[in-house]
Amino acid sequence: MKRNVQSSKKRLKAKNYSSKKKSSKQKAKARKRKKRRLLRQLVREMSLSLFIVSVLILVVQQLTFSFPKMIGYSMVPEISHGDRMLVNKIGAVKRFQLIYYQDPESKEKSIRRVIGLPNERLKYHEDQLFINEVEIPERFLEKQVAQAKTSETVFTDNFYLEEVTGTSTVPKQQYFVLGDNRPYATDSRMFGFVKKKDIIGIVEMRVLPLR
CATH class of the missing domain: 1.20.5 (Single alpha-helices involved in coiled-coils or other helix-helix interfaces)
Incomplete structure (x- = not known):
């Protein structure tokens, strides 16, 4: 049991x-x-x-x-062909800033430097920029202008705004732009003003190549 x-x-x-x-x-x-x-x-x-x-x-x-890539040599030596740039799309346009814009007809995008603002008169005489008859120094071109003087020539050809655009003042909502490579640049002297609505942004800095 x-x-x-x-x-x-x-x-x-x-x-x-x-x-x-x-x-x-x-x-x-x-x-x-x-x-x-x-x-x-x-x-x-x-x-x-x-x-x-x-x-x-x-x-x-x-x-x-x-981050567009620069095409062409109009901005040499500031920007070289193939350089990658940082563009700020919300910045305000000021004189001598580099702008990134689109041509409304060809749709090509380019970078140029703003020289003339709306309602301004401008001219170049012996490598001096005059805005509304007041001389405005272009310090970013000092080296190129000095080299031109030693060769007894000018870096930027003499002209009045009306001679190259047909109007004596920069129209409203438009800008007069030039390339830094003045003797060879294609800019407002050839194609006229850049409209505000065609500006994509302000070039802030070079991203590539690192220098």
Whole structure:
């Protein structure tokens, strides 16, 4: 009788142990499934966040900045052919700033320096810029002008605004621009004024190549 009771107790203990072991395995599997589920959810949330941030950066970049490449040699030596520039699309246009604009007819984009502002008269005489009859120094061209003087020539040919554009003052909402490479640049002396609506932004700095 005692043997039967002891045997029954052993079987009961073994059964309980087996049940506990099975329950522990099930709990462990459940924890693993929960961890995997949480990990997948975390990955999805991080991917979505990364996508949203990327889209926002792209939108902000499109609205405020661009990184165009300079084509041509009209802005040498300030900017060389192939240089990559940082353009601020929300900056205000001021004299002597470099602007990035699009030609409304050819759709070509270029960089030139603003010389004349709306409602101004201007002329060049012996490498001196005059705005409304007041001499305005162009310090960014001092080296080139000095070299021209040693050769007994001028870096910027003499002209009056009316001679090259047909009007005595810069029209409203338009700008007179020149290339820094004055003897060879294609600029407002040839194609006229740049309209404000065609200006994409202000050139802030060279990005590439690093110098």
